[in-house]
Amino acid sequence: MQLTKRAISVDRSPMTLGEKIYLPAIAKGLKITLGHIFKKKATVSYPEVKRPFSPVFRGLHVLNRDEEGREKCTACGLCALACPAEAITMEAAERKKGEEHLYREEKYAARYEINMLRCIFCGYCEEACPKDAIYLSETVMPSNYSRDYFIYKKQDMLITDEQMKKRAEKGKG
Amino acid sequence: MLLLSIDWIFIIEKVALILVIILSSFGVAAYATWGERKVAAIMQDRIGPARAGIFGLLQPLADGGKLFFKEEIVPDRSTRTLFILGPALFMVTALMTSAVIPWGPDFSISIGGTERVVSLQVADINIGILYVFGVVSLGVYGVMLGGWSSNNKFSLLSAIRAASQSISYELAMGLSLIAVLMMTQTLSLREIVSQQHGFWQDGYFSWNFFKQPLAFLIFLVCSFAELNRAPFDMPECESELNMGYHQEYSSMKLGLYLFAEYINMFISSAVLATVFFGGYNFPWMDLVRDAVPGGLFSVICVTVLMIKVVGFILFFMFIRWTLPRFRYDQLLNLGWKGLIPLALLNLVITGGVILFFFNK
Numbered sequence: 001m002q003l004t005k006r007a008i009s010v011d012r013s014p015m016t017l018g019e020k021i022y023l024p025a026i027a028k029g030l031k032i033t034l035g036h037i038f039k040k041k042a043t044v045s046y047p048e049v050k051r052p053f054s055p056v057f058r059g060l061h062v063l064n065r066d067e068e069g070r071e072k073c074t075a076c077g078l079c080a081l082a083c084p085a086e087a088i089t090m091e092a093a094e095r096k097k098g099e100e101h102l103y104r105e106e107k108y109a110a111r112y113e114i115n116m117l118r119c120i121f122c123g124y125c126e127e128a129c130p131k132d133a134i135y136l137s138e139t140v141m142p143s144n145y146s147r148d149y150f151i152y153k154k155q156d157m158l159i160t161d162e163q164m165k166k167r168a169e170k171g172k173g
Numbered sequence: 174m175l176l177l178s179i180d181w182i183f184i185i186e187k188v189a190l191i192l193v194i195i196l197s198s199f200g201v202a203a204y205a206t207w208g209e210r211k212v213a214a215i216m217q218d219r220i221g222p223a224r225a226g227i228f229g230l231l232q233p234l235a236d237g238g239k240l241f242f243k244e245e246i247v248p249d250r251s252t253r254t255l256f257i258l259g260p261a262l263f264m265v266t267a268l269m270t271s272a273v274i275p276w277g278p279d280f281s282i283s284i285g286g287t288e289r290v291v292s293l294q295v296a297d298i299n300i301g302i303l304y305v306f307g308v309v310s311l312g313v314y315g316v317m318l319g320g321w322s323s324n325n326k327f328s329l330l331s332a333i334r335a336a337s338q339s340i341s342y343e344l345a346m347g348l349s350l351i352a353v354l355m356m357t358q359t360l361s362l363r364e365i366v367s368q369q370h371g372f373w374q375d376g377y378f379s380w381n382f383f384k385q386p387l388a389f390l391i392f393l394v395c396s397f398a399e400l401n402r403a404p405f406d407m408p409e410c411e412s413e414l415n416m417g418y419h420q421e422y423s424s425m426k427l428g429l430y431l432f433a434e435y436i437n438m439f440i441s442s443a444v445l446a447t448v449f450f451g452g453y454n455f456p457w458m459d460l461v462r463d464a465v466p467g468g469l470f471s472v473i474c475v476t477v478l479m480i481k482v483v484g485f486i487l488f489f490m491f492i493r494w495t496l497p498r499f500r501y502d503q504l505l506n507l508g509w510k511g512l513i514p515l516a517l518l519n520l521v522i523t524g525g526v527i528l529f530f531f532n533k
Contacts, residue, residue: 020511021511026492026495029495030491030492030495032495033216033491033494034216034491036215036216036218037216039218040218041218041219042218042219043218043219043220045220045223
């Protein structure tokens with residue numbers, strides 16, 4: 001009985017003399033393997049050559065700042081709520097006088113931590129954020145020997161001046 | 174007076190030759206591991222070792238260094254003496270075969286005014302081929318002792334396999350060589366090589382490969398089996414026996430086993446080249462000999478032999494990365510029902526041809 005159209009019946013007839021002496025088959029095999037000498041190598045020498053990520057790639061998180069360099073996050077907690085892995089912890093604080101150049105709104109995240117060992121890089125935090133304060137970059141998470149390393153503090157994720165500059169240049173171009 | 178009558182220069186010469194041969198065996202074997210990785214990589218569209226040095230050329234050193242620094246483990250219930258003896262024996266037998274291979278023609282140098290003929294062969298014994306066979310069949314003791322004394326069922330099974338495989342294929346190997354020996358009428362490797370002088374002699378190719386193609390084929394297949402290399406790598410067959418006879422070995426003892434296999438490959442390539450592919454002979458060698466000084470000619474001859482050896486080593490590698498492993502019963506069937514009758518047939522044909530056409 002044939003179950004699928006792709007079923008192939010196996011030939012179980014005894015080997016012919018040509019098959020028994022194996023040599024034609026070996027020559028055929030060698031032809032295939034030796035042919036690969038001239039084929040293009042699939043290897044990418046990683047640290048020197050990097051393959052571009054797909055446009056939907058989700059890597060390490062970045063906490064965003066606006067054009068004047070003020071943190072956008074208001075510690076509303078929606079990202080932590082949306083997080084299916086419960087990787088995000090935060091503590092809110094009120095902005096004092098004289099801190100207007102640091103935080104955009106009256107409330108800000110005094111502590112903002114993501115446990116990268118729990119994070120599944122689903123990107124729900126990015127979707128949940130009403131202030132565009134968090135997004136997932138194209139950086140792959142580095143490896144480390146200690147678990148503490150993987151709890152990323154706010155300072156680890158906050159966008160740097162260098163990145164800001166780069167982004168500004170990109171925007172112009 | 175006794176000391177004076179000893180030919181000290183002769184001893185120094187031989188010791189130097191032995192050292193050179195053993196060291197170059199090590200060198201070739203080390204770079205064979207590198208070559209094997211490169212060949213495997215190229216056949217699988219990869220680039221292979223590329224980080225250690227240019228083209229990964231320092232990779233063998235890194236491997237050796239790693240093996241030396243690994244922890245040395247001797248299993249609790251193993252037979253300790255035999256366990257240590259196993260890899261040593263395997264290594265020693267691998268190195269011993271090279272003694273009778275003629276690496277190049279003689280050349281003469283003058284030391285203190287007297288002409289000395291220097292032979293590029295450690296020992297020209299008149300039973301050269303027999304010696305090779307004797308040592309090769311000793312080689313299986315290393316595998317057997319190692320597998321048996323590790324007190325591991327996988328190792329034991331693999332050692333038994335290795336023994337029976339090697340015994341079966343030695344028969345066909347010997348029979349295929351007898352046909353060659355009937356033609357050459359000598360067991361001395363030096364004479365076998367000098368009979369294959371040049372490339373074309375008396376209206377026919379002088380290399381034994383062209384006179385005995387079937388014997389060459391049988392010998393080649395058998396040397397795959399003797400070397401425990403794919404497609405006949407039954408003794409180490411990862412998918413059935415984990416790692417085979419060297420499963421319990423670690424550190425440099427494992428290294429010795431793996432390394433000795435590559436030395437075996439080098440030596441058996443040299444034997445193949447010597448017996449069937451004219452050794453250090455090459456086309457138009459008479460012209461070259463008249464054109465260059467004797468010492469340089471010897472160097473050219475050694476280079477030619479090395480090129481042939483490297484060719485065989487590459488062929489061994491190509492086959493390994495092309496063919497899947499035989500099943501064990503298929504292996505024995507091929508040996509006993511295929512190669513031995515074929516070798517006997519070759520023997521009869523050779524005997525008949527010699528009797529009817531060359532019976533002077």
